Every structure is written in C-alpha cells, then in structure tokens.
Amino acid sequence: MVKLKKQTEFVKDIKSIITLDNPDTYISQPDPAKHEIALKTENVSVFYGYNEAIKPANLFFERFKITSLIGASGSGKSTFLRSLNRMNDGVAEVKGKIMYRGLDLNSPDVDVYEVRRHIGMVFQMPNPFAKSVYRNITFALTQRKKYTKEQLDEIVESSLRQAALWDQLKDDLNKSALELSGGQAQRLVIARALALKPDILLMDEPTSALDPKSTMQIEETMMELKKQYTIIIVTHNMQQAARIGDYTAFFHLGKIIEYDLTRKIFTRPKVKLTDDYVSGNFG
Numbered sequence: 001m002v003k004l005k006k007q008t009e010f011v012k013d014i015k016s017i018i019t020l021d022n023p024d025t026y027i028s029q030p031d032p033a034k035h036e037i038a039l040k041t042e043n044v045s046v047f048y049g050y051n052e053a054i055k056p057a058n059l060f061f062e063r064f065k066i067t068s069l070i071g072a073s074g075s076g077k078s079t080f081l082r083s084l085n086r087m088n089d090g091v092a093e094v095k096g097k098i099m100y101r102g103l104d105l106n107s108p109d110v111d112v113y114e115v116r117r118h119i120g121m122v123f124q125m126p127n128p129f130a131k132s133v134y135r136n137i138t139f140a141l142t143q144r145k146k147y148t149k150e151q152l153d154e155i156v157e158s159s160l161r162q163a164a165l166w167d168q169l170k171d172d173l174n175k176s177a178l179e180l181s182g183g184q185a186q187r188l189v190i191a192r193a194l195a196l197k198p199d200i201l202l203m204d205e206p207t208s209a210l211d212p213k214s215t216m217q218i219e220e221t222m223m224e225l226k227k228q229y230t231i232i233i234v235t236h237n238m239q240q241a242a243r244i245g246d247y248t249a250f251f252h253l254g255k256i257i258e259y260d261l262t263r264k265i266f267t268r269p270k271v272k273l274t275d276d277y278v279s280g281n282f283g
C-alpha cells in the first residue's frame with residue numbers, strides 16, 4: 001500500500017526542489033502545516049513595458065509576523081510590495097496570483113477598494129491629508145458607508161491608541177494634521193490605515209524620513225501591531241530588518257535570492273550574494 005506523505009514532508013520536498021533547481025537561490029517558506037499563512041504569491045512577476053522588474057516570485061507570508069523585504073536600490077522591493085494590494089494597477093502589468101483567503105486578488109474582477117481595505121499601505125513620506133487629525137482617520141470610512149458620531153469617535157480613539165498616538169493627540173483631534181511632527185504624522189497615517197480594519201499592513205520604508213527617536217517609536221508600535229496584523233515592510237535599514245523582522249526576503253535585480261527566518265538571513269545565509277549584501281559589501 002502506498003503511504004501518503006504528510007503535508008510537512010511535501011513542504012520540505014518543495015523547499016529542496018527549489019534549492020536544487022536554483023543553486024543561486026534559497027527559499028525557505030513558513031510551513032503551512034504549522035503556521036497560518038496570511039498571503040501567498042504564486043508566480044508573481046511584474047513588467048514595466050518589456051522590463052521584467054520582478055521575476056516569478058513564490059512567497060508565503062505568515063500571519064501575525066513581520067516580513068522584511070531587503071535589497072539594493074532598484075532591486076524591485078517596492079514594485080513587489082505595491083503589487084500585493086494592486087497599487088501597480090495602471091502603472092505596471094502584474095502576472096500570477098496573489099492568494100488571500102482563497103481568493104486571487106490579482107484577478108481583474110476583484111474590487112480594488114476591497115483589496116486595499118483588507119491590505120493597507122503606509123508610504124515612505126508621511127502623507128496625511130490637509131484635514132484635522134479626526135477627519136484624516138474618518139475620511140475614507142465615510143466615503144462608502146454611514147457611521148454614527150459615536151461609532152466614528154470609537155474608531156478614532158482605537159486607531160490612535162493602536163498607533164500609540166492617542167495620549168498625545170486626544171485633546172487635539174481638531175488640529176490640522178499638517179501641524180504634526182514627522183513621527184506623529186507617520187503614526188497618524190498608520191492610524192488612518194488601521195481605521196479600515198485591515199488584516200495586512202504594507203509599509204514602504206516607513207521610517208526612512210524620520211529621526212532615530214521617531215524610528216524607534218514606530219518600530220515599537222509595529223511590534224505591538226503584529227499581535228493583530230500581518231506586516232510586510234520594505235527597508236534599507238539592515239538593523240531595522242534584523243530588529244523587527246521575523247522573516248526576511250532578499251531581492252537582487254528583480255529576483256528573490258533568499259527567503260528565510262530573519263535570524264538565519266543575518267547569521268547564516270545560504271547564498272553568498274545574501275551574505276555579501278547583509279555584510280554591507282554592496283548596495
């Protein structure tokens with residue numbers, strides 16, 4: 001009688017096939033038999049015209065973890081990140097599947113607004129609207145649905161609390177968001193994304209425009225947020241990736257060279273190119 005393999009053994013097999021076929025890459029995914037997967041890409045490639053900026057990428061993102069995307073400038077990190085919630089629509093052609101709760105988010109009949117409600121995005125430069133702190137958080141919500149004042153008050157408070165901004169701003173909710181410091185503005189943008197109650201937060205170099213103190217505060221906030229959200233972050237800051245990332249994917253010329261637990265990427269990478277990058281030999 002043929003004995004069926006357990007799923008974990010299949011996963012091990014898949015890992016070794018990938019490694020043997022591509023000796024210059026090493027992809028070690030979180031094991032779906034043991035870990036909940038929030039998002040998965042299947043052969044996702046991205047084209048700007050004829051330029052294949054992302055080569056077919058197959059990545060699993062574990063739920064309630066932080067995954068860092070690292071790599072030199074132009075390696076494709078932002079392009080890949082922006083594909084995950086359809087931010088590349090109209091800019092680039094994205095092929096392959098982006099699987100979320102059994103649904104391919106890259107399918108043309110998927111409502112892009114719904115995709116972005118479940119998968120929020122925070123950009124490099126804090127970009128609050130020229131509105132009050134309160135309206136920044138409620139604006140997107142009220143475009144599609146009616147809320148009572150009590151409901152909105154509750155959402156504003158809980159979003160600001162999660163972004164560690166409530167204590168500082170609770171008496172200044174009518175203040176213009178343009179009067180906030182850079183660190184406060186970035187945390188307001190995080191609160192604005194959280195107000196939509198997403199599952200996943202994409203962050204594109206969220207601290208690169210901030211001073212070290214604000215950077216540490218945002219990192220602390222992210223460590224709290226990952227208890228409730230899955231976070232995927234692009235960062236140029238190796239210390240940041242090592243400090244906060246559970247998993248790290250290293251990109252080079254549009255290809256994922258190595259994907260593994262962060263501690264392995266930074267202490268025992270399997271591919272020399274990764275070692276050279278994390279040791280600061282190029283990039």
Ligand SMILES: Nc1ncnc2c1ncn2[C@@H]1O[C@H](COP(=O)(O)OP(=O)(O)OP(=O)(O)O)[C@@H](O)[C@H]1O
Pocket residue numbers: 048053071072073074075076077078079080091
């Ligand atoms: N809007 C665009 N149109 C055409 N090509 C683009 C566009 N955006 C990015 N590219 C190209 O795609 C490739 C990957 O760029 P991308 O910005 O994703 O890299 P990155 O790793 O995020 O870089 P950085 O760290 O500098 O932000 C580069 O060759 C870049 O020139």
